Amino acid sequence: MLCSCSSKLVIPAAVFLLAGPLTFSANAQASSSNQPAPRQSSSSQSLQEKAPSLVDPAGPTISLVSSEQVFVMAAALNACGYDEGLEDSSPIRKRVRDEINDALAKSEDARAKRDKVCLYIAQHRLTGTEHDISQYISLALYLSPPPALETTVELTEMPPDSTQVVEIAPLLRDFVAAVDLHGIWLAVHHSYDVETDRLHDPLSKMIVSTNLYLKMPATTYEGRRFVVVIEPLLSPKMVNARVYGTDYVIVVSPVNGSIPMNAVRHTYLHYVIEPLLYSRSNAIERMQPILKEVHDTPLEFRYRSETVALVVECLIKAIEARTMDTGIPEYKIPAGVERSDLPRYEHERQFTAQKMEAVRVAAVHHDMTQGFVLTQYFFEQLIQFERDAVSLRDTIGEMVYGMDIEQQIHRARQTEFDKQADGDVLQRSKPRVLSGLDLAESKLAQGDFATANAMAHAALNDRSDTLDSVAQEARANFILARVAIVTGHPDVAITDFQKTISTSKDPRLLAWSHIYLGRILDLDCHRDQAVSEYQAALASRDGQQDTRLAAERGVKAAYAVKGHSCEDDADDSGPAPPTKPGPAPAANSQKPQ
Structure with a gap:
């Protein structure tokens, strides 16, 4: 049971800055996340999904x-109104x-079995985005x-999003038998082989070509797998990339022998x-x-929020820039001139x-x-890397350890950032206009x-009878809790985080709520209870590296901020020194030069 923190506690905005707002996006497990996650440490191995x-x-x-x-999962989705990308899909679809x-x-029986599957899908439509589809693809990867x-494994060993729709399996089994989907699969399987x-x-x-550029052989990583799964019944625009422990799986829909x-x-x-x-x-943490x-x-x-994730993506984008097709033909001096x-x-x-x-x-400028x-x-x-004979494995340490952090901070401060992000190739293909709680997150x-x-309170007051009303309530409380943190109301934050935990089924909301509570408890010198919250965050298993690393830390x-120490509190019976450095700067505030 989480205790109330003492009234003297002032939560620093740093708590907010380190965790930040959550991003709710399509293919969130791809590591969203949607992006791929790292190999998990031995301390969290028990929480890692099996292959x-x-x-x-x-x-x-x-x-x-x-x-x-x-195939059978995608076929069921198509039978229940999944039409996205239909006009651009392979004729197989x-x-x-x-x-x-x-x-x-x-068959009336087949129609009845189909209707049960479709009703289940309709009742589990959460976001109206490709994430609704991706959770079923995630489940399909774990079915026999x-x-x-x-x-094929215990539910505790499966990705969280797949377990949210696992009850569709017996309904799917009945539908497959009623329409003889196995027979249809045997009839079209040759076409899949042709596409392969x-x-x-x-x-x-x-x-x-990628291995040659990196100067690393394909056999570098023994015991790890990279699997490309083709499924023409999905939208060609949908790319579903996932990481399961050390195995990377990407599901794509081919058209005319082409994939993204x-x-x-x-x-x-x-x-x-x-x-x-x-x-x-550990070395990259100095880039904090x-x-x-x-x-x-x-x-x-x-x-x-995570230095390693940022460094990984920046290096990948640099490699993509160095090896991109510029659209300009390479000029070759004619022979015999x-x-x-x-x-x-x-x-x-x-x-x-x-x-x-x-x-x-x-x-590169655009990425910056x-x-x-x-x-x-x-x-x-990488320009120097291309001139040398050493592989990326042998030179990556020098790139990381040799980075002048202050120089990169100065360079970042001279950069005028865009107001909107590009669509991630591993997530949604079209930008969306923010509204409701998405807009509240942005604000x-x-x-x-x-x-x-105000927007979060408005969402709480909207008690429309919708399937996601409970999820909306949980997310609104989560926003209110973070507002309470940065405005200096820790008791309100605690209450709203607890409301989120009691109502939400979203593993990511649960994980970050427990992490926030753990940090609050650490700052109020309740270390044992804080550890329990961090462990609860790990148990939430949202499949994302940021929550896992934050909880493991x-x-x-103990979470600590400069100027505040539990040892100081024990030696001083007076009020604790203020630890709140002020609210996070607004997005349009002037960057220091």
């Missing part, structure tokens, strides 16, 4: 496959939908093949690079001051190279203005606490 059923521990390190489990409709037209369609064959060479070319290869390569770069940087997380410089950028929350003409041709070659480099530099403020540093380091991030507070050491 999905399609990952063969004895199989190849990198594979391109299809999955009947993903229309063929399967037609065969399912024929089976439904012939038909006709059983049973979970068409994608084999382009995917292999991408893997080989840039998104697949982006995920592959995470697969290759994350182990290199997360093994140096950079997070203050990106607080007002449009970056997603994890990049504004006269020696007297060589200067003219050489000048043309250099001019073309300068134009190509200008495109790359412009891409988005908030990925270390991209230029890594871009410059909170911008420092407009009064507006965020809380378990290992």
Whole structure:
């Protein structure tokens, strides 16, 4: 039971700055997150998801496959009105939908089984985004093949989003049998094989070219898997990238032998690079001051709160800029030209190279203005890397340890950041207009606490009878709790965090609520209770690296801020010194020069 903190406690805004607002986005597990997560430490190994059923521990390190489990789940979604990207999809999708409709037209029982599946999906529509679809794909990866369609591991070993819809499995099993989806799968499986064959060479070319640039062989990571799953029944715009322990799985929909290869390569770069940087997380922690410089950028929350996540993404973006297709053909000096003409041709070659480099530099500048403020540093380091024979594995330490942090902070302060973030290739493909609690989150991030507070209260007062009313209440209380933190009302914050925990089923909301409570308890010198909160955050298992690392740090050491110490409190019976440095700066405030 969480005790009330003493009235003398003043919570510093740093508590808010370190955790920040949550980002609710499509494909949140891809690490959202939607982005890939690191290999988990031994201290949290028991909380790590086991590999999905399609990952063969004895199989190849990198594979391109299809999955009947993903097929039947995607087919059920299509039968229940999932039409996104239909016009742009492979003909296989229309063929399967037609065969399912024929089976439904012939059987009242099949229609009844379909209706039960569709009712379940309708009752679990949470966001109106691709996240609603991705949770079913997450579950499908952990199902055994038909006709059983049973979970292949214990629920506690599965990703949180998949367990939220696991009750669809028996309904799906009945629907599959009623329309003979296994028979349809056998009829179309050859078409899947054709798509796989068409994608084999382009995917292999991408893997080989990436490894050649990094100077790292594909066998570098024994025991880890990178699996590309094709499913034509999904929208071609949807890229579902996920990390399960040490295994990276990305689900894509091919059309005419093409998939979003840039998104697949982006995920592959995470697969290759994350182990290199997360093994140096202690060294990267010294870059913590950079997070203050990106607080007002449009970056997603994890990049504004975790140094390793920011460093990983900046390095990947630098690699993508160095290796991008600039759209400018490489100039080659014709064979057999006269020696007297060589200067003219050489000048043309250099001019073309300068134009190509200008495109790359412009891409880096764009990434910098988005908030990925270390991209230029890594871009410059990679120029030297390309000249040397050493691999990225051998030189990454020098890149990290040799970084001049103050120089990068100064560079960040000279950058004028964009107001809106680009759509993440691993998340939604179209920007959305913020409203409701999403807008309240944005106002909170911008420092407009009064507006965020008013909008959250308005959401609480809207008691419309909707399926997500409880989720809305929990999220509104979570916003109110963070407003209370930065406005100096810790008791109110505690109450609102407890309300969030008692009403929310969202693992991410639960995890951050427990982390906040743990920090409040640490500042009020209730260490044992604080540890319990951090452990509860770990038990929430939201699958995101920011919460896991924050909770693990809380378990290992008490949260503290400069000027406030529990030892000082024990020696001094007077009031504690103020520890609140003031509210977070607004997004439009002047950056210090």
